[in-house]
Amino acid sequence: MNSLAHSLDSSGALIDLNHVQKSYDGKTLIIKDLNLSIAQGEFLTLLGASGSGKTTTLMMLAGFETPTRGEIRMMGKPIQNVPAHRRGMGMVFQNYALFPHMTVAENLAYPLKMRGLNRIEVQSKVKRAIEMVQLHDMQQRRPTELSGGQQQRVALARAMVFEPQVILMDEPLGALDKNLREHMQYEIKQLHRRLGVTVVYVTHDQGEALTMSDRVAVFHQGDIAQIGDPVSLYEHPENAYVATFIGENNVLRGSLVARHGHEVEIALDAGFEARGMGVTMPIGASKKVELLIRPENIRLSPINQNSYQATLADRVYLGDHLRIHLKLDNDDTLIVKTANDEAIKGLNNGQRIGFSWRPEDARVFAQG
Ligand SMILES: Nc1ncnc2c1ncn2[C@@H]1O[C@H](COP(=O)(O)OP(=O)(O)O)[C@@H](O)[C@H]1O
Ligand SMILES: [Mg+2]
Incomplete structure (x- = not known):
């Protein structure tokens, strides 16, 4: 035709x-x-x-x-x-x-x-x-x-x-x-x-x-x-906007601490420091930022010196994956998507758990 x-x-x-x-x-x-x-x-x-x-x-x-x-x-x-x-x-x-x-x-x-x-x-x-x-x-x-x-x-x-x-x-x-x-x-x-x-x-x-x-x-x-x-x-x-409209993202607010090239260090309002990529952030932009991390990019682990900490709040079984709700220390919720329950086996809701992400999986934008 x-x-x-x-x-x-x-x-x-x-x-x-x-x-x-x-x-x-x-x-x-x-x-x-x-x-x-x-x-x-x-x-x-x-x-x-x-x-x-x-x-x-x-x-x-x-x-x-x-x-x-x-x-x-x-x-x-x-x-x-x-x-x-x-x-x-x-x-x-x-x-x-x-x-x-x-x-x-x-x-x-x-x-x-x-x-x-x-x-x-x-x-x-x-x-x-x-x-x-x-x-x-x-x-x-x-x-x-x-x-x-x-x-x-x-x-x-x-x-x-x-x-x-x-x-x-x-x-x-x-x-x-x-x-x-x-x-x-x-x-x-x-x-x-x-x-x-x-x-x-x-x-x-x-x-x-x-x-x-x-x-x-x-x-x-x-x-x-x-x-x-x-x-x-x-x-x-x-x-x-695009990061949250396409697919799913956790949005964590915080302020910029330091830059190392494209990688930035953020003090999150949730009470810990984390890293992510600030590729599109202009130098000298507002220090108020948001860090976006997809649920499938968060790794759960026993608490160790490289992990952040939160409280296990809930787990939802969805057949091919589990959605795990973590409560951060400022009461924000972090959603984690994982294929198996290995990391939370033996843990009850209310107990502390470690988690982390690779800086290259997190995106940091100036707060809009
Ligand atoms: N014929 C019209 N007269 C006046 N306002 C309109 C008309 N058509 C759309 N709008 C307004 O324009 C905006 C965009 O509408 P539209 O293009 O239909 O959006 P979408 O298709 O993305 O839902 C809306 O606020 C809508 O109310
Ligand atoms: Mg329409």
Whole structure:
């Protein structure tokens, strides 16, 4: 389906957003200063909490909303004045938006008829789209006669039937239960691989974003907090927001004591000194810092001179791992994730336990 000869602009991007701002009321900026290049064929996910501006961004790409300031280019040309149906973008929403009075085949034919294709072309493209999402037996059914997952597959096929260059998806799996959602994630990913189409995908589910995407843009209050591939977002978060939004992190507050290159020494409010990496911390930044350490990176041990100390507060069995709650001396809780109960065997809640982490696993940021 990616057979159109696409040319790229000098930056190599298919779509560029340059200093895009959006305000609905002329006062509040919902999108503050968005700069984003979308490469041809990539699977880019906009990930963020509700209200962070993901849908607004997608609507501006689709042509249903106009930027208040800034510019959107496609293949180097501004598209502000190109209407939605001429942008070559297919859209899939959470609530499918299928036509209830039309059969599956008619739903798929609709965007093609709208674009003035003849009967033969419509028939062959509908056939291909139906094959693509494997709904052969369902062609003559109406949406109400399909399951949620089947309806979503029709919506997907309908967005792709006119062979768009770009597919925009806004929380397309939000209404499905967990198993079906995971299955559809896999199907969408397979389709993307097979067709090489550019996908801009919106979700608030970080697991979904990490499993499906080539790159993820983490949205926070109308800005991109960080953009990168899943591994770098998880392993090298550039700020505390991303570190806590992607995956899980314990956040411990304290103040900066000393620097040794990228490694910093922190006096934690919990009453002990610890080390971590302060890579993104500017010299002379605030001395108030937070140290972030992932539950799986904390090691439990008998108390020794290299370990810190806390009180064992609770243990929760979760099948493939244990979550252990430690109470620090300032009453903060530290969550530890471990595959076995070796370290706490024979210990009762309320007893003291040692723990430690490798400085390279802890990240230190200025307090925001
Ligand atoms: N049509 C609209 N008119 C006014 N405010 C809107 C409109 N659409 C969205 N907003 C506001 O813009 C902010 C971002 O919304 P949205 O882009 O839908 O975020 P997300 O998709 O990340 O949840 C929210 O505060 C929302 O209330
Ligand atoms: Mg939204």
